[in-house]
Each structure stands twice: as C-alpha cells, then as structure tokens.
Amino acid sequence: MIIKxxxxxxxATLSRISIDEKTITDVTERLSSVLDLVDQLKTxxxxxxxxxxxxFQVSQRLREDEVTETNQRDKFQAxxxxxxxxxxxxxxxxx
Numbered sequence: 001m002i003i004k005x006x007x008x009x010x011x012a013t014l015s016r017i018s019i020d021e022k023t024i025t026d027v028t029e030r031l032s033s034v035l036d037l038v039d040q041l042k043t044x045x046x047x048x049x050x051x052x053x054x055x056f057q058v059s060q061r062l063r064e065d066e067v068t069e070t071n072q073r074d075k076f077q078a079x080x081x082x083x084x085x086x087x088x089x090x091x092x093x094x095x
Contacts, residue, residue, distance in 0.1 A: 001035040003028050 008028050012019040019027070073086065082089040 001032070001039060003031045003035065 005024060005028055008019070008024050008031075012024075077083045077086070077088065080088055
C-alpha cells in the first residue's frame with residue numbers, strides 16, 4: 001500500500017503540526033514500508049495455526065472476601081495535619 005504525500009499533509013493539518021518537505025518525504029516512505037509489511041503478513045497462511053487460549057475462558061480461583069488487615073485509621077490520622085469526625089480534611093481548592 002502506498003501512502004500519498006497529500007495524505008501526510010492532510011494528517012499534519014488535522015493534527016495541527018507543521019511539517020517540512022524533507023519530513024513529509026521521510027514519513028511517506030516509512031509509512032509505506034510499514035504498510036507493505038502489513039500486506040506481507042496478510043498473505044501468510046495461518047489455516048494450520050491453532051488459536052491461542054484466552055485467560056478469560058478459564059474459571060478463576062477466588063479467595064474468600066475477608067478482612068485481613070487491622071483498622072489503623074487512628075494511627076494514620078494521628079500524623080495528619082487535620083481531621084474531622086474520622087475523615088481527613090483538606091483546604092478548599094475551588095470556590
């Protein structure tokens with residue numbers, strides 16, 4: 001597949017970037033070579049290749065939902081600059 005110069009210029013305009021003549025030429029050549037590689041990959045015979053397994057097809061072992069940590073809120077709030085009724089308080093940022 002060949003990328004045309006006009007397509008690169010249009011993309012640059014839509015992206016709101018300025019692009020010089022040398023860069024347009026370089027980008028056009030590089031994108032064309034990448035698209036050529038994609039075309040080569042499309043022609044590969046994959047009929048004999050078995051699909052990969054997906055982790056979503058396997059049931060997951062789940063652990064019990066239980067509390068394993070102790071409540072340390074008072075310890076953490078003891079070093080906080082300001083708290084109110086068990087909550088951290090912060091300065092108002094927006095009026």
